[in-house]
Amino acid sequence: MIKDIHIGKRILLMNIFDRLLHHYGQQNWWPSDSPFEVIIGAILTQSASWRNVEKAIGNLKHMQVLDPVSLLELPHSKLAEIIRPSIYFNTKARKIKAFCAYLREYYNFDLNRLLEHDLETLRWELLSIYGIGYETADAIILYAAQQPIFVIDNYTRRIFNRLDLAPRDISYASLQELFTLNLQPNLYIFNEYHALLDQHGAAACKKTPICQDCCLLDICPTGMRYTS
DNA sequence: GCCCAGGGGGCTC
DNA sequence: GAGCCCCATGGG
Numbered sequence: 001m002i003k004d005i006h007i008g009k010r011i012l013l014m015n016i017f018d019r020l021l022h023h024y025g026q027q028n029w030w031p032s033d034s035p036f037e038v039i040i041g042a043i044l045t046q047s048a049s050w051r052n053v054e055k056a057i058g059n060l061k062h063m064q065v066l067d068p069v070s071l072l073e074l075p076h077s078k079l080a081e082i083i084r085p086s087i088y089f090n091t092k093a094r095k096i097k098a099f100c101a102y103l104r105e106y107y108n109f110d111l112n113r114l115l116e117h118d119l120e121t122l123r124w125e126l127l128s129i130y131g132i133g134y135e136t137a138d139a140i141i142l143y144a145a146q147q148p149i150f151v152i153d154n155y156t157r158r159i160f161n162r163l164d165l166a167p168r169d170i171s172y173a174s175l176q177e178l179f180t181l182n183l184q185p186n187l188y189i190f191n192e193y194h195a196l197l198d199q200h201g202a203a204a205c206k207k208t209p210i211c212q213d214c215c216l217l218d219i220c221p222t223g224m225r226y227t228s
Numbered sequence: 229g230c231c232c233a234g235g236g237g238g239c240t241c
Numbered sequence: 242g243a244g245c246c247c248c249a250t251g252g253g
Contacts, residue, residue, distance in 0.1 A: 029234095030234095041234090042234085043235095045233085045234050045235085046234085046235040046236065047232090047233065047234085047235045047236085047248090048233060048234080048235090048250080048251095049232085049233040049234080049250090049251075049252075050233080050234060051233085051251080051252075052233080052250060052251060052252090053234085055250095055251090084250070085250060085251075086250075087233085087248080087249060087250045087251080088235090088236095088247090088248045088249060088250085089248090089249080089250080090248075090249085091236085091237085091247090091248050091249090092248090095236085130236090130237080131235095131236065131237080132236085133235060133236045133237085134235090134236095135234085135235065135236090136235070136236080139234080151234090153234055153235085154233095154234085154235085155234075169243095171242095194234085195234090197234095198234050199234095201234085202233080202234080
């Protein structure tokens with residue numbers, strides 16, 4: 001269906017968005033109590049299931065250390081133990097400390113001053129911090145700073161490849177351009193679109209253990225037509 | 229037992 | 242800049 005209609009990419013992208021929204025409903029991301037929690041969650045969720053991240057964040061809250069000052073004061077081994085459920089805990093403990101150290105050095109722990117930067121400056125700064133790559137930086141910009149940037153993840157790449165709208169090995173920047181060149185920057189749309197793609201990717205994956213087969217037409221709950 | 233989650237760094241070529 | 246490997250929990 002999607003592939004047969006010769007319409008503008010903007011309409012195509014909005015068609016996909018509407019189908020996902022209609023099927024899954026509003027996602028209201030990012031689940032958190034504060035922008036700082038969004039950032040810690042964004043680091044912890046790198047290649048980890050959100051269920052496990054929730055446990056790690058729950059541990060941080062229980063220990064009353066979910067703030068940059070406390071996290072910096074914690075010994076590495078202690079922090080790693082607290083976030084253990086989120087996998088790669090030693091690496092992520094180092095990443096969390098790197099972010100908090102950056103906040104202390106350049107902003108005297110004032111997160112708002114960092115997040116208030118214009119989008120390009122903020123992205124450049126975030127990418128300079130150890131442990132923050134394109135996806136994590138963009139998730140922080142969108143969900144913590146509330147600035148409209150489109151977040152790409154592996155689900156997005158996989159779904160748009162199955163829709164025959166992007167090659168399987170498309171770069172982060174190229175796939176991001178598909179959205180940013182064809183959609184007006186809109187906080188609500190960008191927020192929900194990424195969350196819905198994630199929801200769809202996760203839901204599809206639960207239907208079959210083999211992700212390569214998860215988005216075929218006959219099992220796609222949204223009615224989107226896939227090409228392979 | 230096997231697969232894979234809301235990735236990124238470091239290294240090699 | 243592409244292609245690897247490493248990190249290393251827990252649920253289905």
